[in-house]
Amino acid sequence: MLNKKGFIMHDNQSTCAQKYHKLTADREVYLDRARECSELTLPALIPPEGFSSVTDLYQPFQSTGARGVNNLASKLLLLLFPPNAPFFRLAMDTATKAELDQSGDLRAQIEDGLAGIEREISGEIETSAMRVHVFEALKHLIISGNVLVHLPKKGGIRVFPLSSYVCKRDPNGELLEAIVEEKISPQVLPENMEGIDYEKDELIKIYTKIYRTDIDNYEIYQEVEGQVVPESRGTYKKELLPWRALRMVHLDGEDYGRSYVEEYIGDLKSLEGLMESLVSAAAASSKLVFLVRPNASVKRRDLTSAKNGAVIGGMPEDVKVLQTEKSHDMRVVLETVKRIEDRLAFAFLLNTSIQRQAERVTAEEIRFMAQELESALGGVYSILSQEMQLPIVHILMDKMSSANKIPKLPKGTVNPVIVTGVEALGRGNDLNKLRTFIQDIVQLAQANPETLQRVNFGDLIARLATGHGIDTVGLIKTEEDIQQEQQQAQMMQEQQQAQMQQAQMQQATLPGVAKEMVKGVNKRAENDPDAAAAMQEQMAAMAQQQQPTQ
Structure with missing residues (x-):
């Protein structure tokens, strides 16, 4: 039931179990289609209704479907969550950047601090074995088009298939309500749960209800046999909601998504x-x-x-x-x-x-076809970046800041920006255009060498690094570094010239043996200026001793 603002009103008349079974009728069509797709690809992922561990599954006569799903899920996992590299960056808003630009080196220090936070969050993803569960969720999205993931405060991601939850959405596709059904051991329930009849070794059903109370907030609670589990209620902001009902293909007006296999x-x-x-x-x-x-x-x-x-x-x-x-x-x-x-x-x-059947197939042709195929998944990247990647970043930042693993950032001044998926495809296309442009410049330079004088190589290196997604800090010298090195080299050269002139003046006044020493100093100065300077000081002392006293 919706209130006047279009949000779910808490229904005290029916239990979560009753509401769950009522909403399964709308889910049945999508679940049947998902089981059909699973039967031709990975039959064990979404088994038939009534399946148990002793039930035999259908064995397909072909393996193309299984290889395709596993391959596509692996590619999506590596593109969306690249190993040992942040899939996002923390960007300051325009007002904050303008304010920091007036503070000199303060902006660079803050950006270094944000980069450190990015590495901490990426390290948390690596240590929590999150990729294992994300890979499972991606396979569900490819086959059934729907999956629900839970990011608890403790532990890794939990994945629920379409057969374990029901949901309702508003016309914009935002989640209005979801109910999750799972079986647990009675031993994990709080001790103050009363009036529940169960056998000691019997699993009981627990229902988790997630519903939106206003435009930015959700409420969650759990229920067992009509009783609310104590201390299970919680309120979350929309961006920090730990329960996420994901879809592969969105269709307006539908509560569930369509799959890639479909x-x-x-x-x-x-x-x-x-x-x-x-x-x-x-x-x-x-x-x-x-x-x-x-x-x-x-x-x-x-x-x-x-x-x-x-x-x-x-x-x-x-x-x-x-x-x-x-x-x-x-x-x-x-x-x-x-x-x-x-x-x-x-x-x-x-x-x-990506390789046609021919005697000669160039590497450039294979690279081009591979990029064309990956570009065809741009729509999938867009959906997953908004519904999977961004929520994971928000929830991890909140969890790690609460545990004092990272500092709390001022609200509204820093926002995560996804740099993989569609963003990576855009950088890849720009990089290919830049490579083609460089080839044209090289051809022009063969006809007219002055063409290279028009190229700003510093900016060219920066754009190539951006296209590859490489951080150039400490890797590529800045203009200030180059000027400083040139000044140091010029000062060293002037110092050597001054030392040689001083040695020549001393050579004109010293006796023959000293002249030979001066020649040695000049020769030594070419190889070791510091040692030559020490020898010159000794010769100067000798010259003063030989001058007549007045």
């Missing part, structure tokens, strides 16, 4: 049917049966009992091997299977799809 279910069904027929035909062709003429001189008993290499009497025309004679039809099936597999390989970004 878009290619036709090819998967066709491939499954053809492969089943092909396997059956191959099994029939492999059966070895001999036909013996009824009035043949060779006896069937002799033929059956004859060992390999044995000699028996008879005519060749009396014995014939039974053949299916369906080789032409089988060739048509194989060609059709090959075309379907190629289409699915393109859809799931399998490596076999």
